Amino acid sequence: xxxALEEWAAATADGSALGPAAEAYERMQRLWAVELAARAxxxxx
Amino acid sequence: xxxxxxxxxxxxxxxxxxxxxxxxxxxxxxxxAMAQAYRRADELGGAVFRRAAAxxxxxxxxxxxAQAEHAGLRAAFRAVPPLLRVGAVGRLVRGCVQAHTAAxxxxxxxxxxxxxxxxxxxxxxxxxxxxxxxEAAELASAAARGYDSGVLGLRHLRLAGERLAGSAEARALLxxxxxDLERAWLVKAMAAGDAGLAEFAEAIRGRPxxxxxxxxxxxDRHAPGTQSRLGAAVRQHEPTTCGTTCLIVARAEWDxxxxxxxxxxxxxxxxxxxxxxxxxxxxxxxxxxxxxxxHGMARWxxxxxxxxxxxxxxxxxxxxxxxxxxxxVLAAVDAGDPVPVLVGAVVPRHYVLVVGHHDGSVxxxxxxxxxxxxxxxxxxxxxDLRGALGFPHLQAVxxxxxxxxxxxxxxxxxxxxx
Numbered sequence: 001x002x003x004a005l006e007e008w009a010a011a012t013a014d015g016s017a018l019g020p021a022a023e024a025y026e027r028m029q030r031l032w033a034v035e036l037a038a039r040a041x042x043x044x045x
Numbered sequence: 046x047x048x049x050x051x052x053x054x055x056x057x058x059x060x061x062x063x064x065x066x067x068x069x070x071x072x073x074x075x076x077x078a079m080a081q082a083y084r085r086a087d088e089l090g091g092a093v094f095r096r097a098a099a100x101x102x103x104x105x106x107x108x109x110x111a112q113a114e115h116a117g118l119r120a121a122f123r124a125v126p127p128l129l130r131v132g133a134v135g136r137l138v139r140g141c142v143q144a145h146t147a148a149x150x151x152x153x154x155x156x157x158x159x160x161x162x163x164x165x166x167x168x169x170x171x172x173x174x175x176x177x178x179x180e181a182a183e184l185a186s187a188a189a190r191g192y193d194s195g196v197l198g199l200r201h202l203r204l205a206g207e208r209l210a211g212s213a214e215a216r217a218l219l220x221x222x223x224x225d226l227e228r229a230w231l232v233k234a235m236a237a238g239d240a241g242l243a244e245f246a247e248a249i250r251g252r253p254x255x256x257x258x259x260x261x262x263x264x265d266r267h268a269p270g271t272q273s274r275l276g277a278a279v280r281q282h283e284p285t286t287c288g289t290t291c292l293i294v295a296r297a298e299w300d301x302x303x304x305x306x307x308x309x310x311x312x313x314x315x316x317x318x319x320x321x322x323x324x325x326x327x328x329x330x331x332x333x334x335x336x337x338x339x340h341g342m343a344r345w346x347x348x349x350x351x352x353x354x355x356x357x358x359x360x361x362x363x364x365x366x367x368x369x370x371x372x373x374v375l376a377a378v379d380a381g382d383p384v385p386v387l388v389g390a391v392v393p394r395h396y397v398l399v400v401g402h403h404d405g406s407v408x409x410x411x412x413x414x415x416x417x418x419x420x421x422x423x424x425x426x427x428x429d430l431r432g433a434l435g436f437p438h439l440q441a442v443x444x445x446x447x448x449x450x451x452x453x454x455x456x457x458x459x460x461x462x463x
Contacts, residue, residue: 004089011082019071020149021104024156024376027163028097034169036089038178045179 002040009033065141068116069148073109076101093162100158107151111144118144146365150426153368157375157422161402164379170199174206181206187229191267192401192408196229197236198298198381200352200445204236218242223251230261230301237300238351245302248309260308261301263294264410264417266400271416277313280415282320288337288385289324290412291398292345295383298400299350337396342385342443350382353446361428361438370442371425377445378402383410387441394436409434 012029015022080101083094090097118140125133167189171181184202189195197205209215215235222228227249234245249257258265263279264272272279281290293316297304307315327341339356346354360366374384384399400417401408407420411434420433431437 004086008082008086008089012079017072017075017079018104018155019069019108019152021071021152021155021159024159024163024372028159028166031163031166031169031173032090032093034172035166038168038172038181041178042182
């Protein structure tokens with residue numbers, strides 16, 4: 001995982017500030033962390 | 046009945062008291078800081094991150110205003126002399142409930158956006174299900190355009206990972222496929238079940254893309270338009286089969302073998318026979334002249350789509366209930382599951398099938414006209430669906446029980462009972 005991706009993931013993973021939208025947000029954030037890591041891996045090949 | 050009504054009022058009263066005592070939940074300052082983190086990482090996530098940041102900022106603004114309004118109302122109430130407070134209670138309660146309604150609506154709107162964005166992280170779903178990255182990327186992008194996120198829904202992608210991991214036979218079938226698109230259709234069929242897989246693979250081998258699209262689904266989901274297959278309209282041809290038609294289309298979206306069984310015969314005849322069979326199957330006790338009960342819809346989908354479905358009435362006089370229902374419908378649609386919804390005016394009247402979602406627009410299959418139409422999500426919230434769907438209000442929804450898409454547990458029977 002690149003530094004930029006790690007920094008973004010750390011700053012955005014905790015959705016507790018979002019009240020009732022936290023669950024939907026955290027699912028989206030987690031999937032995009034996996035998605036971006038997968039795309040980066042594909043680009044490296 | 047009286048006890049049920051009393052209990053409902055008690056719960057409502059308790060909810061109102063809670064909304065007067067507590068401000069809407071959330072921390073607008075931290076939400077803004079999260080939005081800035083998305084903007085700083087623009088080169089990573091591009092348009093998706095910009096939409097996430099904009100959604101966070103809009104949510105934070107509404108939440109901050111609602112919390113300020115709530116605090117102002119409570120401060121104003123405390124400033125009223127105790128003997129005069131009785132007259133001020135009404136204003137306090139109304140204002141606090143409105144502040145919570147605004148914050149709740151903003152949370153639902155943001156959750157719908159998150160669902161839309163999560164639905165685009167399609168490689169991630171395949172990777173989490175155990176597929177190699179390259180294969181997940183190939184399957185995730187097959188035939189995606191417009192409202193159509195591709196051949197495979199997220200539930201298909203999840204199940205495909207499990208089924209491919211343990212089956213050399215399934216791998217061998219995929220290896221014989223003539224194109225990436227053909228592989229995607231095969232994987233979709235595998236996710237829906239094992240029966241007749243080799244025959245299905247044989248039937249679609251070497252077929253061109255337009256043949257596959259015409260025969261392996263019953264509606265085109267990429268854009269609005271009139272729906273037909275092999276020259277025959279895909280619509281309800283009887284006054285009471287709107288629900289039946291939605292069920293048939295939903296099953297065809299889940300399992301391409303079902304679609305192929307209809308389209309490989311003379312389609313108009315096969316479709317007519319399917320409507321008769323499904324209508325009979327869903328209405329053993331319910332009077333057929335009244336259409337299909339929501340319970341019958343949910344039971345049929347549970348039996349044929351491999352995931353438990355439930356129906357839920359929507360109180361169309363309660364803005365928050367409509368907002369919650371729309372949020373849940375779109376979360377399911379973003380995961381690739383079409384969702385039947387019941388619309389009406391004074392009473393429920395007509396089923397339509399929600400099949401796509403992109404930004405603030407919803408793609409709906411309207412069976413009486415046999416076409417897909419684009420409806421702004423605002424029209425659901427405002428009870429303004431008459432122009433697009435014939436009736437103004439959302440009144441019930443039929444949802445997959447587990448939007449994460451887990452198959453039925455071992456202890457659960459096909460009709461959803463334990």
